[in-house]
Amino acid sequence: MPLKRDVPVIDTQILPLFGRRPRLSLEFFPPKTEAAGADLLQSAELIATHLRPDFVSITYGAGGSTSKLTYAYTQLLRERFGWVVMPHLTCVGHTQEELLAIAESYYRVGVRNIMALRGDAPKGSTYSPTPGGCAYASDLVGLLKKHYPEICLGVAGYPEKHPEAADILSDIKNLRHKLEAGGSFVTTQLFFEEQTYVRYVAQCRAAGIGAYILPGLLPPLSLGQLERFAGFCGASIPAPLRERMQGMPEAEQWRAGVDWTVGQIEELLKAGAPGVHLYILNKHTSLLALVEQLRARGLFVAQKD
Ligand code: FAD
Numbered sequence: 001m002p003l004k005r006d007v008p009v010i011d012t013q014i015l016p017l018f019g020r021r022p023r024l025s026l027e028f029f030p031p032k033t034e035a036a037g038a039d040l041l042q043s044a045e046l047i048a049t050h051l052r053p054d055f056v057s058i059t060y061g062a063g064g065s066t067s068k069l070t071y072a073y074t075q076l077l078r079e080r081f082g083w084v085v086m087p088h089l090t091c092v093g094h095t096q097e098e099l100l101a102i103a104e105s106y107y108r109v110g111v112r113n114i115m116a117l118r119g120d121a122p123k124g125s126t127y128s129p130t131p132g133g134c135a136y137a138s139d140l141v142g143l144l145k146k147h148y149p150e151i152c153l154g155v156a157g158y159p160e161k162h163p164e165a166a167d168i169l170s171d172i173k174n175l176r177h178k179l180e181a182g183g184s185f186v187t188t189q190l191f192f193e194e195q196t197y198v199r200y201v202a203q204c205r206a207a208g209i210g211a212y213i214l215p216g217l218l219p220p221l222s223l224g225q226l227e228r229f230a231g232f233c234g235a236s237i238p239a240p241l242r243e244r245m246q247g248m249p250e251a252e253q254w255r256a257g258v259d260w261t262v263g264q265i266e267e268l269l270k271a272g273a274p275g276v277h278l279y280i281l282n283k284h285t286s287l288l289a290l291v292e293q294l295r296a297r298g299l300f301v302a303q304k305d
Helices: 034-050 067-083 096-110 138-149 168-180 194-206 223-233 239-244 250-270 287-297
Strands: 022-030 053-057 085-090 113-117 154-156 185-190 213-217 275-279
Touching: 022 034, 022 213, 034 067, 053 067, 053 168, 067 096, 067 113, 085 096, 085 185, 096 138, 113 138, 113 185, 138 154, 154 168, 168 194, 185 194, 185 250, 185 275, 194 223, 194 250, 223 239, 223 250, 239 250, 250 275, 250 287
Parallel strands: 022 053, 022 275, 053 085, 085 113, 113 154, 154 185, 185 213, 213 275
Antiparallel strands: none
């Protein structure tokens, strides 16, 4: 059972952490069944035993489908592991009053970081803003910043452009608006080649964006999963990664996924990334191998800032 604290702990803001050493963040999603909840906790225990994540984030089911679960797991991971937790919040399906009520519930218990997103329309329909809500993530950022200036706001960036954007430069212009509205740092959509990140950062800098851009990486578990995820987000799959996975039985493909991700992490840190954000999807299948490789390289085991 999580420990109950009488006094809320005020979380560290994430933004000031960047720049001193590479930061590690991990993304969970709120599990909807008991078995899935046990999976998440098993992964979290493993991580807590071997690594020191600087923060973790928990996704939000667009339309509020996981609102209570996102809150509950935010609190559970803060209390049980002492982690800084950044819950995600999406505009879709919420009025501004509802969005502010959710932010207030987090603020009251000491959460000081929120990932502010637009979210997507339900499958098969096109996005349209909720009446009385926020049309774009930049509107949510502006709303939260006005009412909760102490909350540090993460925003999303798309190195291979957002699927709805006409082109990368207009998407980057919209990213700049999000940051000007009060976004504190950027976490990227998943991608599989270091050059994709390097090019994106250069395009952002040329567009006047100075914010830290934290690369988001998916350690792929199988070729099927890789194709599915890359398909949703419009990420390209490098031929060598595909070939390596194709050459292995499906149950072993995660090994190639771990090697690829560790290689990506090393290259990205060399290229000056402020850290990495891992989309671990609550899975512990490949986590131990990933953790061992990171530890062997002395990455993300620091005890001090
Ligand atoms: P926005 O920044 O609003 O951008 C959406 C689109 O609108 C882009 O094409 C942009 O170029 C365009 N746009 C922005 N502003 C304007 C404007 N003023 N005028 C015209 N066009 C504009 N989804 C979830 O449901 N739950 C999650 O927890 C979640 N977590 C995520 C975490 C990360 C790191 C990332 C990268 C994505 C996440 N998503 C999540 C997915 C995200 O909700 C979708 O990608 C969504 O389609 C866009 O969200 P956004 O916040 O980037 O939107």
